[in-house]
Amino acid sequence: MDRRYVPEPYKIKVVEPIAVTTRDERDRFIAEAGYNTFLLRSDQCTIDLLTDSGTTAMSDNQWAGMMLGDEAYAGSRNFLHLQEVVRTYYGFRHIVPTHQGRGAENLLSMIMIKPGDYVPGNMYFTTTRAHQERNGATFVDVIVDEAHDPQIELPFKGNIDLAKLERLIAEVGAGRIPYLCLAVTVNLAGGQPVSMANMRAVYRLCAAHGIKVMYDATRCIENAYFIKMREEGYAEASIAAILKEMMSYADGCTMSGKKDCLVNIGGFLCMNDDDLYQKASELVVLFEGMPSYGGLAGRDMEAMARGIVESVDYNYVHHRVTQCRYLADRLDEAGIPVVKPTGGHAVFIDAKAFLPHIPQDRFPAQTLAAELYVEAGVRAMERGIVSAGRNRETGDHHRPKLELVRLTIPRRVYTYAHLDTVAEACIALHRRRDTIRGLEMVYEPKVLRFFTARFQPLAGPTKVKARPTAQLVELAG
Numbered sequence: 001m002d003r004r005y006v007p008e009p010y011k012i013k014v015v016e017p018i019a020v021t022t023r024d025e026r027d028r029f030i031a032e033a034g035y036n037t038f039l040l041r042s043d044q045c046t047i048d049l050l051t052d053s054g055t056t057a058m059s060d061n062q063w064a065g066m067m068l069g070d071e072a073y074a075g076s077r078n079f080l081h082l083q084e085v086v087r088t089y090y091g092f093r094h095i096v097p098t099h100q101g102r103g104a105e106n107l108l109s110m111i112m113i114k115p116g117d118y119v120p121g122n123m124y125f126t127t128t129r130a131h132q133e134r135n136g137a138t139f140v141d142v143i144v145d146e147a148h149d150p151q152i153e154l155p156f157k158g159n160i161d162l163a164k165l166e167r168l169i170a171e172v173g174a175g176r177i178p179y180l181c182l183a184v185t186v187n188l189a190g191g192q193p194v195s196m197a198n199m200r201a202v203y204r205l206c207a208a209h210g211i212k213v214m215y216d217a218t219r220c221i222e223n224a225y226f227i228k229m230r231e232e233g234y235a236e237a238s239i240a241a242i243l244k245e246m247m248s249y250a251d252g253c254t255m256s257g258k259k260d261c262l263v264n265i266g267g268f269l270c271m272n273d274d275d276l277y278q279k280a281s282e283l284v285v286l287f288e289g290m291p292s293y294g295g296l297a298g299r300d301m302e303a304m305a306r307g308i309v310e311s312v313d314y315n316y317v318h319h320r321v322t323q324c325r326y327l328a329d330r331l332d333e334a335g336i337p338v339v340k341p342t343g344g345h346a347v348f349i350d351a352k353a354f355l356p357h358i359p360q361d362r363f364p365a366q367t368l369a370a371e372l373y374v375e376a377g378v379r380a381m382e383r384g385i386v387s388a389g390r391n392r393e394t395g396d397h398h399r400p401k402l403e404l405v406r407l408t409i410p411r412r413v414y415t416y417a418h419l420d421t422v423a424e425a426c427i428a429l430h431r432r433r434d435t436i437r438g439l440e441m442v443y444e445p446k447v448l449r450f451f452t453a454r455f456q457p458l459a460g461p462t463k464v465k466a467r468p469t470a471q472l473v474e475l476a477g
């Protein structure tokens, strides 16, 4: 593709004003938030790249569908529509709606896992692994080694290493592996896709051992796009045809509709097996609601059904993935270290390489995210030592190899001018990177600390002084 800009395949009908703030205000806001972007208020952010989850802009057609919500307790026509659309585009026989992806993960883990089981997967995702472990399984990472290296350029860095999978089967026995969880694309590897050839091979190998294959289909549309662009034999295939073939190499899937189904809330669990469906529909009543609504309003199911149809439009996904690549290319050209190749939903800055003078215990990625907010009101997320937490036995920090700042692009929300603003802010920070100092943690929650931990700048010529907060006073006292 020669053009760097892909014109938006939509025009703007409704606008939502965003905050325009001064640097002095942002200095104050980030100090009040304890230098943690999770603790900023949304109305303090000019460009919010915290996540692509549930942040999608819905279409006029989806909003119109919301007015056709059939809020009957059972047998809503919107459920029937959703069921028909999922059968058409994903190809599974049974669908159980859930309030979001983790609701589906909860049901799947409960109906398939026995204590002592193993669940292999291509890198973990936080909620997916938590549900597997909660039900007594051990997660085993069987992704290709290259996925852990931010600088290796491979077209399908999310692939499963079949040798690792075979080794696990030989070690623990197929009887203790109820299913393999294949994520398409791999979020924690930077949105890296899985090839069709790999899906086919994994499915064959698992079928030969009686192991089911369940996809984490959260970003399956972006994965289908990468197959079309990169895998031999698919250049002419439609996104819908690729999606259908991908799903034919699985026995079912969990889905977070908040990502590739283009809605703000919703999810589902699919399977072909009648017996598993029976079990899932018994449990969904306990955790989500009737099997015909699973924690969703009729209008939400209608929006998701319509979102699925829109998601397989090539122009939509081409624009989306190109936006990510555009931002990454602008940073790369300016000498800013980014994870390669660029995935489908975000750009990851390598904070260790950006701020080599800040040791990992001084939280380089957390520091960079805070500085980026002060620079231009851009909210990003730390994915490094703070997110990794502490080792339960030694009490020391986990020190992950990757110390990243994630700039996540919401679907259909921002324009290229917004992305230019983000790129220019990163470039300005990079020019004055030597002046950036690290942080120290002054409040640390015991679990999932990245959400609410508080920091203050290390002593030095940093402009902002943290004022004592309630937590600081508590710690001091």
Ligand SMILES: *Cc1c(COP(=O)(O)O)cnc(C)c1O
Residues within 6 Å of the ligand: 053, 100, 101, 102, 103, 125, 127, 128, 183, 187, 216, 218, 255, 256, 257, 258, 266, 267
């Ligand atoms: C977001 C996400 C989930 C969980 O979905 P929720 O809708 O947030 O509950 C599962 N897997 C992946 C890869 C995700 O990105």
